[in-house]
Amino acid sequence: xxxRPRTRATSFDVAALAGVxxxxxxxxxxxxxxxxxxxxxxxxxxARKLNYVPNSIARSLTTQRSNIVxxxxxxxxxxFYLQVLEAFMHRLQAEGRQVxxxxxxxxxxxxxxxxxxxxxxxxxxxxxxxxxSTRMVSLCHDRGIPVVLFxxxxxxSDASGVRCANAxxxxxxxxxxxxxxxxxxxxxxxxxxxxxxxDRARGFVDRLMEAGIGRDAISELEGHSxxxxxxxxxxxxxxxxRTKIPDAIFGINDIMAMGAMDALRQRFSLKVPDDVxxxxxxxxxxxxxxxxxxxxxxxxxxxxxxxTLAILHLDEPHRPIEPGRDVVVPGRLIxxxxxxAPRGDGETKGA
Amino acid sequence: xxxRPRTRATSFDVAALAGVxxxxxxxxxxxxxxxxxxxxxxxxxxARKLNYVPNSIARSLTTQRSNIVxxxxxxxxxxFYLQVLEAFMHRLQAEGRQVxxxxxxxxxxxxxxxxxxxxxxxxxxxxxxxxxSTRMVSLCHDRGIPVVLFxxxxxxSDASGVRCANAxxxxxxxxxxxxxxxxxxxxxxxxxxxxxxxDRARGFVDRLMEAGIGRDAISELEGHSxxxxxxxxxxxxxxxxRTKIPDAIFGINDIMAMGAMDALRQRFSLKVPDDVxxxxxxxxxxxxxxxxxxxxxxxxxxxxxxxTLAILHLDEPHRPIEPGRDVVVPGRLIxxxxxxAPRGDGETKGA
Numbered sequence: 003x004x005x006r007p008r009t010r011a012t013s014f015d016v017a018a019l020a021g022v023x024x025x026x027x028x029x030x031x032x033x034x035x036x037x038x039x040x041x042x043x044x045x046x047x048x049a050r051k052l053n054y055v056p057n058s059i060a061r062s063l064t065t066q067r068s069n070i071v072x073x074x075x076x077x078x079x080x081x082f083y084l085q086v087l088e089a090f091m092h093r094l095q096a097e098g099r100q101v102x103x104x105x106x107x108x109x110x111x112x113x114x115x116x117x118x119x120x121x122x123x124x125x126x127x128x129x130x131x132x133x134x135s136t137r138m139v140s141l142c143h144d145r146g147i148p149v150v151l152f153x154x155x156x157x158x159s160d161a162s163g164v165r166c167a168n169a170x171x172x173x174x175x176x177x178x179x180x181x182x183x184x185x186x187x188x189x190x191x192x193x194x195x196x197x198x199x200x201d202r203a204r205g206f207v208d209r210l211m212e213a214g215i216g217r218d219a220i221s222e223l224e225g226h227s228x229x230x231x232x233x234x235x236x237x238x239x240x241x242x243x244r245t246k247i248p249d250a251i252f253g254i255n256d257i258m259a260m261g262a263m264d265a266l267r268q269r270f271s272l273k274v275p276d277d278v279x280x281x282x283x284x285x286x287x288x289x290x291x292x293x294x295x296x297x298x299x300x301x302x303x304x305x306x307x308x309x310t311l312a313i314l315h316l317d318e319p320h321r322p323i324e325p326g327r328d329v330v331v332p333g334r335l336i337x338x339x340x341x342x343a344p345r346g347d348g349e350t351k352g353a
Numbered sequence: 354x355x356x357r358p359r360t361r362a363t364s365f366d367v368a369a370l371a372g373v374x375x376x377x378x379x380x381x382x383x384x385x386x387x388x389x390x391x392x393x394x395x396x397x398x399x400a401r402k403l404n405y406v407p408n409s410i411a412r413s414l415t416t417q418r419s420n421i422v423x424x425x426x427x428x429x430x431x432x433f434y435l436q437v438l439e440a441f442m443h444r445l446q447a448e449g450r451q452v453x454x455x456x457x458x459x460x461x462x463x464x465x466x467x468x469x470x471x472x473x474x475x476x477x478x479x480x481x482x483x484x485x486s487t488r489m490v491s492l493c494h495d496r497g498i499p500v501v502l503f504x505x506x507x508x509x510s511d512a513s514g515v516r517c518a519n520a521x522x523x524x525x526x527x528x529x530x531x532x533x534x535x536x537x538x539x540x541x542x543x544x545x546x547x548x549x550x551x552d553r554a555r556g557f558v559d560r561l562m563e564a565g566i567g568r569d570a571i572s573e574l575e576g577h578s579x580x581x582x583x584x585x586x587x588x589x590x591x592x593x594x595r596t597k598i599p600d601a602i603f604g605i606n607d608i609m610a611m612g613a614m615d616a617l618r619q620r621f622s623l624k625v626p627d628d629v630x631x632x633x634x635x636x637x638x639x640x641x642x643x644x645x646x647x648x649x650x651x652x653x654x655x656x657x658x659x660x661t662l663a664i665l666h667l668d669e670p671h672r673p674i675e676p677g678r679d680v681v682v683p684g685r686l687i688x689x690x691x692x693x694a695p696r697g698d699g700e701t702k703g704a
Contacts, residue, residue, distance in 0.1 A: 031468055050492055070453065070473070078439045081432070088429045091454050100473070101454045102421065105442050117382055122421070122451070141401055229642070264643040291580070292615040293644030 013054070020048035067319060068123040069099045074115050076132030077108040077193075079228045080257050082284045082301070083130050086152065089307045090128065099125070099316065106132045108193065108227060113138045120145065126314040128152055131227075133195060134161065139325075148323045150310045153301070155197050155328060162327035164309040168198055168283075171299035171333040172205030175252050175281035178297060178335065180213050182342045184249035184279055187220045190235060190258045192227030199227070202254045202283055221248065225258040232261030237269050247278055250341070256282040256289040256298055263294060263340070280340040283333075295339040305331050364405070371399035418670055419474040420450045425466050427483030428459045428544075430579045431608050433635045433652070434481050437503065440658045441479065450476070450667065457483045459544065459578060464489045471496065477665040479503055482578070484546055485512065499674045501661045504652070506548050506679060513678035515660040519549055519634075522650035522684040523556030526603050526632035529648060529686065531564050533693045535601035535630055538571045541586060541609045543578030550578070553605045553634055572599065576609040583612030588620050598629055601692070607633035607640040607649055614645060614691070631691040634684075646690035656682050 013027040020027070022045060029035040030045040037045075048054075071094055077083050091101050102122060104115045112129060116138040119127055127142055130152040139161040142149045151163035179187065189206055192199040207220055223239055225232035232253055240247055247270065253259025259282030266272040266280075274280050282289055285300035309329045315321055337343045364378040371378070373396060380386040381396040388396075399405075422445055428434050442452050453473060455466045463480060467489040470478055478493055481503045490512040493500045502514035530538065540557055543550040558571055574590055576583035583604060591598055598621065604610025610633030617623040617631075625631050633640055636651035660680045666672055688694045 031472065046488070046492065050488075050495055075442075078442070084435045084439075087454075088435075088456075091426075091429070091456050095456055095469075100469070103438075103442050103452045103454060105439075105446055118446075118451070121382065137397070141397065144401055229638075260642075268643040287580075288639065291611075292619040 015052050016045060016048045016054045019052060020045045067125055070102050070122060070124045071099055071314070071316070072102050072104055072119045072122070072124045072127045074104045074106060074112050074119070074127065074129045074132055076106050076110060076112070076130055077227055078105060079108065080131070080255060081286045081288055082255060082257070085286060086130060086303060086307075089303050090310075093307055093311065097316075111135070116142065120147075125316050125319070126150070128310060128314075129161075130154070131193070131196065131198075134159070136160065143323050143325060146319070146323070148314050150313050152306065152310060153198050160325035162313045162325065162329075164306050164313065164329045164331070165198070166299075166301045166306065167330050167332045168201035169205030169208075171283055171335075172202040172207075172252070172254070173209040174299055174333070174335045175283070175297075175341075176206045176209035176213075178281060178337075178341045179250040179252070179279060180210070180215075181344050182250075182275070182279060185215070185219065186246070186248040187215070187250050187252065188223060188239075188248045189220065189252040189254060190223045190225040190232045190262055191254055192225060192258065194224070196227075199254050206252055206254075219248075221245075225253065225261065227255060227258065229257050229261040232258035233265040236262045236265035240270060247272065250279040250281065252281045254283055256284040256286045256296060259283075259296055259298070259340075260289060260294055263296075274340050275342050279342070282340075285336055290338070297338045297341040297343075298336055299333040300336050301333055302331055366403050367396060367399045367405045370403060371396045418476055421453050421473065421475045422450055422665070422667070423453050423455055423470045423473070423475045423478045425455045425457060425463050425470070425478065425480045425483055427457050427461060427463070427481055428578055429456060430459065431482070431606060432637045432639055433606060433608070436637060437481060437654060437658070440654050441661075444658055444662065448667075462486070467493065471498075476667050476670070477501070479661060479665075480512075481505070482544065482547065482549075485510070487511065494674050494676060497670070497674070499665050501664050503657065503661060504549050511676035513664045513676065513680075515657050515664065515680045515682070516549070517650075517652045517657065518681050518683045519552035520556030520559075522634055522686075523553040523558075523603070523605070524560040525650055525684070525686045526634070526648075526692075527557045527560035527564075529632060529688075529692050530601040530603070530630060531561070531566075532695050533601075533626070533630060535599075536566070536570065537597070537599040538566070538601050538603065539574055539590075539599045540571065540603040540605060541574045541576040541583045541613055543576060543605055543609065545575070547578075550605050557603055557605075570599075572596075576604065576612065578606060578609065580608050580612040583609035584616040587613045587616035591621065598623065601630040601632065603632045605634055607635040607637045607647060610634075610647055610649070610691075611640060611645055614647075625691050626693055630693070633691075636687055641689070648689045648692040648694075649687055650684040651687050652684055653682055 013024050016027045017024045029037045030042045106112050106115050112132045112134045127149045136159050139149050139159050149161040151161050153165045155163040223235040225235045251262050253262050259280050263280050282296045282298035285298050289296040364375050368375045368378045380388045381393045457463050457466050463483045463485045478500045487510050490500050490510050500512040502512050504516045506514040574586040576586050604613050610631050614631050623629050633647045633649035636649050640647040
């Protein structure tokens with residue numbers, strides 16, 4: 003049994019006990035730095051005896067840097083945002099930083115979460131799939147903490163944002179459906195307050211109307227941005243047989259497209275794409291698998307993560323925050339099986 | 354443009370400016386505490402003007418508590434561990450704590466990650482799907498930081514662990530296969546150093562041998578605990594047609610069972626369970642969906658999270674760390690479609 007310690011040794015004590023320089027002690031605790039294995043073990047042993055570890059939080063009070071970045075997650079039920087979290091964890095860790103996670107209700111208010119965030123000394127805040135008031139953005143910016151909205155923007159906000167060309171992606175799916183001969187449509191929307199869902203839906207409808215499709219040939223379902231929500235919405239909409247199943251259904255994210263696809267196969271014994279075409283958005287790993295092979299718009303997560311980190315400029319804490327930047331990166335249509343390809347020649351290379 | 358600030362106001366300054374008590378200032382920044390909305394806004398406004406926020410990290414240097422728990426993730430490609438991370442994020446946040454994430458290679462060494470962890474003032478460490486040396490566990494325990502291994506144990510280690518009854522679960526899948534008439538078997542194993550994979554495989558093989566199945570009727574494939582790994586292993590094993598496809602395949606986790614199932618359908622046009630039965634382990638959300646409907650062993654994530662937090666006893670930091678506890682919780686066989694049920698009566702209720 004160990005009793006939790008009270009004393010605090012310094013790197014000087016450890017260096018003295020291990021018979022090395024203070025700089026060697028510092029290197030022993032810096033991942034990736036060079037040091038002979040024997041020396042590292044000796045230092046760790048001395049550190050153990052003295053209950054010493056370097057405390058980057060104590061250091062942060064002097065330097066004002068904690069090397070912690072807060073990620074606020076609004077929808078952990080959508081694998082896309084877990085894949086985004088994963089990308090941030092790996093990228094930040096590779097540069098010696100860690101992610102402190104905060105969750106809020108799907109599409110919910112993050113003001114409460116920001117109050118929590120501010121109790122820690124974080125170097126930046128990344129917010130996905132959630133709302134944030136202008137007041138809270140100012141509170142962060144006034145403290146010198148940059149805020150980046152990932153795949154979202156808040157009109158009138160000082161927060162910067164990085165997002166995919168969502169409306170354009172919606173247009174691409176509409177174009178693919180039209181080329182495959184679809185004339186009646188449904189779209190399954192997500193978080194009604196989220197700009198991501200709104201923009202994709204708008205691009206989709208605009209493109210269809212430009213092609214002469216009437217607004218009454220485009221129905222709308224609410225899927226709450228999750229698999230089960232889309233599954234239930236499809237069953238509810240079509241189970242009494244009075245509503246005709248359309249030629250094509252656009253899930254404004256992949257996980258809803260998958261939920262819709264499974265509902266159509268399971269409850270109505272329909273074949274995709276023969277009986278109904280399905281298009282998605284995101285290109286999550288699950289959508290690439292054999293049972294789904296979803297035609298979708300790929301969001302370039304790597305590039306979006308790069309752009310987000312560029313705005314945070316964590317390496318230059320004294321550079322002023324530049325508010326209100328809005329970076330838009332293009333998505334890419336990936337052809338698989340859920341929409342017949344123009345020349346019927348199958349999947350996009352490398353998809 | 355805002356310049357990052359240097360000054361630090363105190364709660365006294367904020368209380369004075371807002372015309373409230375210091376305790377009201379504290380409550381304004383404590384999520385969930387009661388305070389009139391008008392007063393909260395006034396305090397936030399005053400805090401903004403003064404660049405004040407309560408800093409729980411500064412406080413942690415006095416109290417030795419940061420309310421941060423480190424979670425080390427060894428396999429972010431297995432959705433099970435992302436679902437576990439999600440459970441910890443929600444549970445810890447509900448009690449006013451946050452998760453600081455660390456990633457290591459799948460099944461890899463965490464010693465380097467622990468050195469990183471120790472640079473922060475964390476209240477506890479949870480480790481999933483990765484290795485950890487005894488030395489590093491001692492380093493944490495000596496600092497008063499409890500370590501819990503989630504679904505893993507390290508023989509001879511002082512770290513406590515919480516895990517599912519993995520060997521017993523492997524036995525349950527074997528029993529289900531036998532009851533359905535299977536006589537030849539394959540199992541797809543994961544991380545060879547991981548006790549989880551070893552125990553499930555051992556229970557599976559022991560049960561089959563007890564039933565008189567010869568060791569040569571049980572082949573072993575390596576799937577590296579991920580979808581693609583299992584998919585490729587199945588294709589490689591059976592593509593030349595010289596190896597007979599067995600009656601039943603056990604993926605020692607669901608994501609590998611799914612990869613195997615897709616490979617069998619996509620590359621060999623086989624039907625599940627008619628041509629080959631598949632069993633899994635974990636009961637991830639994906640395994641429940643229409644294309645998979647996997648018969649599997651459900652790990653009770655909620656209960657395992659509870660047991661982990663009980664061992665960390667974050668609310669009682671002065672209670673000594675009790676090393677080497679090993680908590681085992683039973684899994685539950687969930688009948689779906691990938692193994693014919695005993696009386697052919699379909700899915701487990703509530704599955």
